[in-house]
Amino acid sequence: MAKINIKTSKPDNHSREYHCIHSIQKLNSEFDTNVLTTNIPVSQLLKNRDILLVDDLKGDARWGMNKIIQRNISSKRVEEIKSEYLEASNRAIKFFPAITVVLLPKSNGEPIQYFTHSDSDFDNIEGINVNKSYESEEYLPDFPVMLKWDKDNISALVIDGQHRVSAIRNFYEGKNESSYNGISIPVTFVIFKNESKIDLIQATRALFIDVNNTPRLVSEEKLIFIDDRNIHRRITAKSFGANDPGDDNEDFYQRMLHEEDYLLSENCFINRYLIEESGKDDEESRGFLSNHKTLFPWEISNIMTIHRNIIGNILLKHKDVDKTRDIRSICNQLNSVILAEIDSAESLEEISNTKLRNLIERLSNGGLIDSEIEIFNNLIRIKTKNLEEIQQAQGEFFIGSIATDEEEKDRADFVNLLQNIYNQDCSKDSAFELSANKITEILQEKCTIYTELITTTLNELWFTKQIKDSILEYKDENRKLIFNFILNAHESLKVENNIRRRSDKVQKQINLFLEDITEDVAQRKRTLQEWVSKLEGIQNGNLLRTVVGQEMLFLYLTDQNSKFNLIKISEEIEFINSLGAISFFDSTYKLEMNFLAKEEFKVTEFNQWSEIIMNGDNMKPGITNATKGSNLISAIKNGITNRTTAGNNLRLLDRLQKAYGQDIISRITNGENNKLFSVYSFAKGSTNLTNYLTQNDIETIKEDFPTAESVTLKARNVLIKLFGGIALEQVVNHFKSKL
Structure with missing residues (x-):
């Protein structure tokens, strides 16, 4: 028998040889794909053997986001497979379907986009040997071949079945080899054609989506960084600093590791380490935390808030057709x-x-x-x-x-x-899908405004600057300590979301980080605690770190001009920051409100966001409430105090009056009809009613009612509107005077 495509190299750098059946698949695609099916001994699925999980490789920062294929295996799913299947003793038969493995070239441990050419190796790919065991110039379908690869130059990455492999590792790791001797798992090896037009990173990412999106949908959080063909996801990925597909230059997360300031002074991307992520693999167990209560003090938002709520539901919304991207x-x-x-x-x-x-x-x-x-x-x-x-x-x-x-x-x-x-x-994915290269071109032209608007805003907000400055204030080893703590926390929190719900979550995270450190542990703990304590004081009560607060902010910005490139972003953020400096966005700020010069109508400890985006101490989520919040910012900016200064903004005024009025009347009357009747009887004789009410409203409030029970709903609503108008006037005048 003739053997061809044999290359001599160091045996210890090679994988085992695997007996495979070779086939070529095209399936109406532009290029053929080599597919080799076999069975892999369990021993070669264990860590540091032939088959790799992407988590075995280097992290996001060293790898570069434009090369991310799949990360953060769900420990919950792995444990389910291990405990409910592998360890289960109530099954007579157990079976795992084939895992899919892509042979991908690498350099210095990182994937690269193109194979290195070799005349003597399989398909002219350096490092991959496929030897026939039969006499033929052509590869024959269903005839066995022998496959092996040089592990210095080729990675065998699992792109489908990563949870199965991880469960097998957990189950067999540490056990005697005799417990898994003779046990194997079916594997499909995929080898892309050695063709200059095929970017192997992009091809692998695309294949990952195709094989994983059914029957279990890949989570949207994961798709942001691996779906190169969807313009919505690409806008988000680019906002977080991902390189364009095919761009093999260092991205921000690689560069920050060897920069003295860890790129904290850069404002052209949103630093993922200052953002909450869940790390969930599939959409079924999405990690979208809608109220931001689980944010750590150094985090400014949640990745899905930025992707869905801000970019999707606001920047990509079309008029009022729907509350979603279009x-x-x-x-x-x-x-x-x-x-x-x-x-x-x-x-x-x-x-x-x-x-x-x-x-x-x-x-x-x-x-x-x-x-x-x-x-x-x-x-x-x-x-x-x-x-x-x-x-x-x-x-x-x-x-x-x-x-x-x-x-x-x-x-x-x-x-x-x-x-x-x-x-x-x-609004469907298909509407947003284009080729990766076309999207790259689009995001370098007029559509750069999407990434500019969101990155400039989130980086220029006063509290984001305070977070960054709080790290940069430290020098040398202490700055490195804090940065590595954030880095470590970001990765561990994506997997262990339950930590976020603990009351002592910050201390718990510090203790976990210091577990493997043996030198100067007490001093390092003091440094981290001091830093975190300062941040907690800065962030207390900051409504722009909530979902509805951030929706409110971007609704305000996009209301300035329907053409985003005409928005004066820097000027607007300067105004927002000036409001931040006078505690306008503080949920704990207290005002004293006076009504109609009556002491019994006085309301103390009133917060300017009451019934706008807050109800008591709780947030009021949703675009409707965020819109009211945006209206309040506009009222402060434009000095809209009442109907005499509202101009064309009477609808805005009406919304805010009703929101404030409901809370004010509830506090003054405490829900008692007799008190409401007393307030109504006094209010109808007030002067300056035209400042707050329409002529029809004034006619309604001047109606006489013999008893508290006879006051109509219409009259009650006008009373609410009146007191809300007086409250709004005081709020606007108060903050305008502080600016």
């Missing part, structure tokens, strides 16, 4: 006129090929590059599908004079239903 939002930033023409089309004729060519030409003449035009093509495809469905539906209904009123209503309802489906289609 591809039309990006089209609006690129060319709002042509968006309106596509969006308002009512027939297929309006987006015929001829008219579409004209639209594309106008987009190009308007300065859009081909990649940006591709976003409009995505929208056109969605709109065309919608109009085809409407056209088909029209043929199934009677229209015009032969249709009854009921038939006309049914047809209109159905068209409305199709419109809702169109809106939903504009």
Whole structure:
């Protein structure tokens, strides 16, 4: 028998030889893929053997986010597989399906994007040997071959089945080898073609998504950094400093390890180590903590708050169609006129090929590059599908004079239903999907505003600067100590989220960090405790570290101009920081409120956020409340005190008056009808009612009621509005005077 493709190298650097069945899969893709199936002895799945988990490699910082494939195996799922399956004694049969392993080139322990060429190795890939055991120039399907690889140059990475492998390791690690002798697991090896057009990192990331997204969905938190084909996820990833796919330069997380200030003075990316992450693998057990109560003092937000609530639901929202991202939002930033023409089309004729060519030409003449035009093509495809469905539906209904009123209503309802489906289609992943290279181009052009808006804002906020400065104030070893503590905490907290819910969570984290340190432990503990204690004082009561507070902030910013590139970000953040300096965003701030010069109507210890985004000591979540918070910031900025200064902002004024009024009246009357009647009887004789009420409101509040029970709901609401208006005027005047 002839053996070919044999390369001599150091035996101890090679994997074992594996008997495999070789096949080539194409499946309507551009390139062939080599697939070799075999069984791997359990011994080679254990740590430091042939098969690697991505967690066996270096962490995010040294590896670079643009190379992340899969990290942070869920300890809960591993324990479930181990205890409920491997250790279970109530099963007569146990079986694991095949794991998928990609052979990926590496340099200095890190994955690289392209294979090194070798004339003598398999498919001209240096470090991979596939030897035939039969006479043929061609590889024959279903005939065995022998596979081995040079472990210095090739990593065998598990991309599907990582929890199974980790459970096997936990189960067998430390046991006598005789306990797993003769036990093996089916494995599918994937070897991409040695082709210069294939970026192996991107290909592996894409394959990871494809094989893991069914039947168990990969968590959105994980997809942010590995899905290169979704513009929403790429905006978030780029905001956190991820390199573009194919860019093999050091990213921020690699660079910070050898910078004296750990890039803490950099404002062009959001430092992930100052952000809460859950590390969850799958969507079923997402780690989205919606109230931020679990943030550590050095953390400014949660990664999913930034991704979903801010970027998705605010920056990528289209008008008020839905409270979620919409591809039309990006089209609006690129060319709002042509968006309106596509969006308002009512027939297929309006987006015929001829008219579409004209639209594309106008987009190009308007300065859009081909990649940006591709976003409009995505929208056109969605709109065309919608109009085809409407056209088909029209043929199934009677229209015009032969249709009854009921038939006309049914047809209109159905068209409305199709419109809702169109809106939903504009928010799906498929609407945001483009090639990785096109998204790279897009995010280097007009759409840079998305990353600029969010990174500038979150970095320039006063409390973010205070966190960074609190670290930079330390020198040399103490600064390194604090940075390494944050680094260590970030990784451990992604896996051990239960620590976040402890009352002594900070001390617990310090103790865990110092467990493996033997020198100067007491001094290091004092340094960390001193640093954390200072931060806790800075962050106390800061509403801009809550979800609804951050939604409020970005709603305020985007209200300044629908075209984000026209927002004067630095000026706006300077104003926000000036409010922060006078405790405007402090949930514990107290005001004394006076009403109609009556001592019994006085309200003490009133907080300016009461019934805006707070109810007592609790947050009031949701975009509706965040919008009221945004309105309050606008009222302070523009000096909107009452109806005489509101201008075109009467709706804004009305919302704030009602919110404040409910709390004020509740406190004054304590829910008692007789007290409310007394307040109402006095209020209707007040002067300056036109400052707070409409003419209709004034007519209502001047009505006479013989008893407390006879006061109408309408009259009560006007009373609430009046007292809310007086309260708002005092709040605005108070903070305006402090600025």
